[in-house]
Amino acid sequence: MARKAAIIGGGVIGGGWAARFLLSGWDVAVFDPDPEAPRKIGEVLANARAALPALADVPMPAEGHLTFAETLTDAVQGADYIQESVSERLDLKHRVFAQIQQAAPDALLGSSTSGFKPSELQENSANPAVIFVAHPFNPVYLLPLAEIVPSPKNDPQRIEEAKEILREIGMFPLHIRKEIDAHIADRFLEAVWREALWLVKDGVATTEEIDEAIRMGFGLRWGQMGLFETYRVAGGEAGMKHFMAQFGPCLSWPWTKLMDVPEFTDELVDLIAGQSDAQSGHHTIRELERIRDRNLIGFLRVLKDSNWGAGKVLLEHDARRRVTAPDPTPDSAAPLVLAHMQVLPGWIDYNGHMTESRYLFASSETCDAFLRHIGAGMDYVAGGFSYYTAESHIMHAGEAKLGDRLTGSVQVLAADDKRLHLFIRIERGETLVASIEQMLLHVDMAAGNPARPGPRFWRVCVP
Amino acid sequence: MARKAAIIGGGVIGGGWAARFLLSGWDVAVFDPDPEAPRKIGEVLANARAALPALADVPMPAEGHLTFAETLTDAVQGADYIQESVSERLDLKHRVFAQIQQAAPDALLGSSTSGFKPSELQENSANPAVIFVAHPFNPVYLLPLAEIVPSPKNDPQRIEEAKEILREIGMFPLHIRKEIDAHIADRFLEAVWREALWLVKDGVATTEEIDEAIRMGFGLRWGQMGLFETYRVAGGEAGMKHFMAQFGPCLSWPWTKLMDVPEFTDELVDLIAGQSDAQSGHHTIRELERIRDRNLIGFLRVLKDSNWGAGKVLLEHDARRRVTAPDPTPDSAAPLVLAHMQVLPGWIDYNGHMTESRYLFASSETCDAFLRHIGAGMDYVAGGFSYYTAESHIMHAGEAKLGDRLTGSVQVLAADDKRLHLFIRIERGETLVASIEQMLLHVDMAAGNPARPGPRFWRVCVP
Numbered sequence: 002m003a004r005k006a007a008i009i010g011g012g013v014i015g016g017g018w019a020a021r022f023l024l025s026g027w028d029v030a031v032f033d034p035d036p037e038a039p040r041k042i043g044e045v046l047a048n049a050r051a052a053l054p055a056l057a058d059v060p061m062p063a064e065g066h067l068t069f070a071e072t073l074t075d076a077v078q079g080a081d082y083i084q085e086s087v088s089e090r091l092d093l094k095h096r097v098f099a100q101i102q103q104a105a106p107d108a109l110l111g112s113s114t115s116g117f118k119p120s121e122l123q124e125n126s127a128n129p130a131v132i133f134v135a136h137p138f139n140p141v142y143l144l145p146l147a148e149i150v151p152s153p154k155n156d157p158q159r160i161e162e163a164k165e166i167l168r169e170i171g172m173f174p175l176h177i178r179k180e181i182d183a184h185i186a187d188r189f190l191e192a193v194w195r196e197a198l199w200l201v202k203d204g205v206a207t208t209e210e211i212d213e214a215i216r217m218g219f220g221l222r223w224g225q226m227g228l229f230e231t232y233r234v235a236g237g238e239a240g241m242k243h244f245m246a247q248f249g250p251c252l253s254w255p256w257t258k259l260m261d262v263p264e265f266t267d268e269l270v271d272l273i274a275g276q277s278d279a280q281s282g283h284h285t286i287r288e289l290e291r292i293r294d295r296n297l298i299g300f301l302r303v304l305k306d307s308n309w310g311a312g313k314v315l316l317e318h319d320a321r322r323r324v325t326a327p328d329p330t331p332d333s334a335a336p337l338v339l340a341h342m343q344v345l346p347g348w349i350d351y352n353g354h355m356t357e358s359r360y361l362f363a364s365s366e367t368c369d370a371f372l373r374h375i376g377a378g379m380d381y382v383a384g385g386f387s388y389y390t391a392e393s394h395i396m397h398a399g400e401a402k403l404g405d406r407l408t409g410s411v412q413v414l415a416a417d418d419k420r421l422h423l424f425i426r427i428e429r430g431e432t433l434v435a436s437i438e439q440m441l442l443h444v445d446m447a448a449g450n451p452a453r454p455g456p457r458f459w460r461v462c463v464p
Numbered sequence: 465m466a467r468k469a470a471i472i473g474g475g476v477i478g479g480g481w482a483a484r485f486l487l488s489g490w491d492v493a494v495f496d497p498d499p500e501a502p503r504k505i506g507e508v509l510a511n512a513r514a515a516l517p518a519l520a521d522v523p524m525p526a527e528g529h530l531t532f533a534e535t536l537t538d539a540v541q542g543a544d545y546i547q548e549s550v551s552e553r554l555d556l557k558h559r560v561f562a563q564i565q566q567a568a569p570d571a572l573l574g575s576s577t578s579g580f581k582p583s584e585l586q587e588n589s590a591n592p593a594v595i596f597v598a599h600p601f602n603p604v605y606l607l608p609l610a611e612i613v614p615s616p617k618n619d620p621q622r623i624e625e626a627k628e629i630l631r632e633i634g635m636f637p638l639h640i641r642k643e644i645d646a647h648i649a650d651r652f653l654e655a656v657w658r659e660a661l662w663l664v665k666d667g668v669a670t671t672e673e674i675d676e677a678i679r680m681g682f683g684l685r686w687g688q689m690g691l692f693e694t695y696r697v698a699g700g701e702a703g704m705k706h707f708m709a710q711f712g713p714c715l716s717w718p719w720t721k722l723m724d725v726p727e728f729t730d731e732l733v734d735l736i737a738g739q740s741d742a743q744s745g746h747h748t749i750r751e752l753e754r755i756r757d758r759n760l761i762g763f764l765r766v767l768k769d770s771n772w773g774a775g776k777v778l779l780e781h782d783a784r785r786r787v788t789a790p791d792p793t794p795d796s797a798a799p800l801v802l803a804h805m806q807v808l809p810g811w812i813d814y815n816g817h818m819t820e821s822r823y824l825f826a827s828s829e830t831c832d833a834f835l836r837h838i839g840a841g842m843d844y845v846a847g848g849f850s851y852y853t854a855e856s857h858i859m860h861a862g863e864a865k866l867g868d869r870l871t872g873s874v875q876v877l878a879a880d881d882k883r884l885h886l887f888i889r890i891e892r893g894e895t896l897v898a899s900i901e902q903m904l905l906h907v908d909m910a911a912g913n914p915a916r917p918g919p920r921f922w923r924v925c926v927p
Contacts, residue, residue, distance in 0.1 A: 013698065138681035139698050146681035173680045179668045185677040188663070192655035197691055200651070205642045212690025214648040216773045217636045218601035218609035220690065223683030225759035226752075227675025228660055229736070230744050234752045235476065235602050241740040245733050270708050273692070277704040281693050289689075289697045292772060296688035299766025307758055310679045357853050358825035365820045390820050395856040 010086035011038035016045030017141025025170040026062035032076035049142035086113040102127040111135030120152040145173035209280035339370035340409035355401035364437040367409025470543035474501035478549035479508030480604025489525030495539035512605035549576040565590040574598030582615040608636035672743035802833035803872035818864035827900040830872025
């Protein structure tokens with residue numbers, strides 16, 4: 002049976018949490034007295050459905066069941082995990098927690114608060130041991146970070162349990178060792194926000210110029226390395242100490258003087274809102290969301306290709322979910338199903354179909370899986386031998402579209418001491434999408450010539 | 465004749481500038497009294513050669529000629545552009561500028577300073593009108609941002625000239641309207657750095673935890689939208705004013721109190737250097753540079769695919785450099801050379817060769833160019849008709865490797881009222897790498913059936 006998450010507060014953040022749980026196969030009960038909540042959640046969920054699967058290379062689990070509860074008590078009843086994302090008012094959060102813990106006193110209860118410390122959240126609660134900060138980042142369905150902040154009153158084992166649940170839904174729980182106001186990330190965001198307000202107020206730069214100053218430069222760096230690793234590289238071979246010796250003194254330069262908080266007047270709000278309209282007003286918020294998500298998917302897939310940072314989280318998440326293919330029967334002449342793929346946004350051409358070269362890509366993935374299966378994978382290539390494709394004949398039998406789940410199967414038509422003659426089918430369910438007939442040559446890579454493979458291949462290759 | 469850039473100061477930043485100019489076809493003279501400068505520049509240049517071409521979709525110009533000048537005067541003689549990247553000491557910069565302007569008083573003279581205002585740089589100079597801030601971001605050969613800061617003493621026309629040169633070498637010159645200490649971006653970096661030092665000093669987080677808090681969350685956002693556009697989206701349909709009303713008050717919360725500068729003691733330096741070693745010490749700086757560059761290339765190509773932010777800069781840069789193919793002679797049966805490509809890092813497989821599906825990709829690019837040529841491009845597809853590939857036969861005749869320049873040519877073998885039978889050659893110079901024989905069907909996309917094309921195709925299609 003699917004597990005149940007209760008989402009209390011159905012705005013952009015609550016909606017993102019709901020989407021992550023649903024798309025990870027959890028049932029979700031949302032409670033939000035706002036009559037608009039189902040529409041809002043629906044919009045976030047539509048975005049998430051178009052985005053999150055594009056990060057996976059293993060099939061997604063069946064989506065969980067979404068309900069909107071009439072009462073907070075209904076929502077949390079039987080929940081394995083509760084996430085609170087109501088407005089940033091401590092008194093409101095306290096009232097919500099009291100109600101939750103009347104119905105579900107022992108359930109894990111994470112708060113999306115960006116500012117409050119867990120010890121503040123726990124004040125006067127029935128069971129402080131299960132209340133903690135789980136602070137996510139918008140869009141919650143794509144960005145892996147969740148800052149997990151416990152207080153000394155928390156049960157460490159329950160916190161580990163919560164972190165494990167977050168990993169299960171593809172997140173990166175960052176355990177913050179000391180509770181402070183605003184945790185870690187929002188302290189940086191706050192520092193930059195404060196500085197940015199000064200720059201706009203003083204007429205040094207517009208909102209657009211400030212955004213360009215970020216995304217054309219250090220923003221790109223910070224998406225893959227953070228602050229310290231970036232500076233470590235900048236310091237060069239001389240190392241981090243050298244970097245600090247060089248740049249540390251800047252801290253006492255006059256440009257650290259503007260650390261007061263600018264007064265938050267109506268004029269400043271109007272100035273910023275006006276500049277933001279001029280900068281981005283030609284896109285609707287929905288358009289900007291789609292653009293943002295497409296870019297984030299791209300970045301995350303780049304990081305996944307390099308097994309780095311957030312991409313490492315995605316690979317590990319795939320690994321924990323990977324469906325092990327049934328062990329193929331090597332002595333049968335029936336096609337071996339060796340690859341499972343999903344058509345991703347980057348695979349689509351201007352016709353709206355899978356782009357031509359991706360059919361061969363799907364075939365290559367299948368062929369690579371076959372070569373691994375017969376013992377000619379990466380280790381074998383490292384030894385100086387490999388199979389090279391000499392000839393491919395592609396017949397297009399259908400069209401694959403965004404989100405289609407494809408399987409790749411291999412049938413060995415013939416094999417001799419140098420050649421491997423394969424027939425690869427790319428199918429959507431029972432429907433053939435394309436067939437690829439290939440002739441591969443076994444090659445001594447150093448010599449650059451075809452060469453006889455070792456006897457171990459013969460077991461599976463000869464039909 | 466190639467134009468000449470003089471690079472004064474040959475560290476990581478100067479090397480990055482040198483690489484950008486060289487790879488854009490400029491001759492470069494470097495002056496740096498450090499005997500290690502040629503080695504250091506050589507290392508940056510090697511990184512740049514492996515990275516910058518991966519962003520281009522038009523052939524790169526021939527690399528310029530690199531020289532190391534014996535004297536500063538030799539370096540700047542006849543230079544069309546001079547970039548200073550010496551240490552951040554105002555007296556040193558003043559001495560260097562005086563020497564430069566003795567030999568080249570009218571040459572554009574950009575400074576890589578991250579902190580000084582242009583009016584400070586211009587003090588007591590022979591010709592202040594040509595001295596300005598051109599502040600780049602590491603790695604200079606990949607990140608497009610250059611903050612261009614003039615003072616009232618600058619000649620606005622010369623500043624426009626400088627911005628045009630920077631665009632020519634693929635950068636995004638951000639014109640800063642008011643000079644302030646540290647310009648724009650480094651004020652943010654400084655604010656975050658200050659906050660990060662406090663967090664480490666107070667034992668709230670390690671350098672690694674801080675980096676994760678950035679790159680797993682808001683760092684990904686900032687690589688494609690900046691601060692204000694990100695928040696605009698977060699504010700949802702209610703808009704920027706709503707967002708500010710919701711989050712503005714946070715500025716007066718207690719967590720803005722830590723705005724003092726932490727004392728920069730040896731203990732703090734040791735603490736940070738030690739944590740950084742624990743976090744990243746298992747990679748050499750060279751490895752980290754390669755990882756960083758590969759990730760940045762990936763991000764930038766994602767943005768290029770979506771014509772967004774830094775990717776828009778890349779597309780515009782391609783457009784200004786695109787070599788217009790010679791007008792093909794449509795009544796000849798000789799192959800039409802229609803596509804020029806370069807093998808990019810992402811096209812390489814574990815064998816070190818161009819991956820199988822990329823041969824078909826090169827063929828598709830060529831075929832698309834052919835379809836555009838006969839009037840069946842994007843506009844035509846928008847009208848509901850398109851050519852779909854029914855069958856492809858690929859013969860591999862050679863191997864393409866990283867950086868190879870390939871051409872794609874098309875020969876029409878046959879064409880009738882629904883079919884187009886093409887023979888595509890992918891060649892490296894005179895050498896055939898692969899041939900692809902294809903049968904395309906003209907399709908009414910709404911009906912999903914083959915359909916007769918309009919008469920306008922026949923001029924070129926019939927051999």
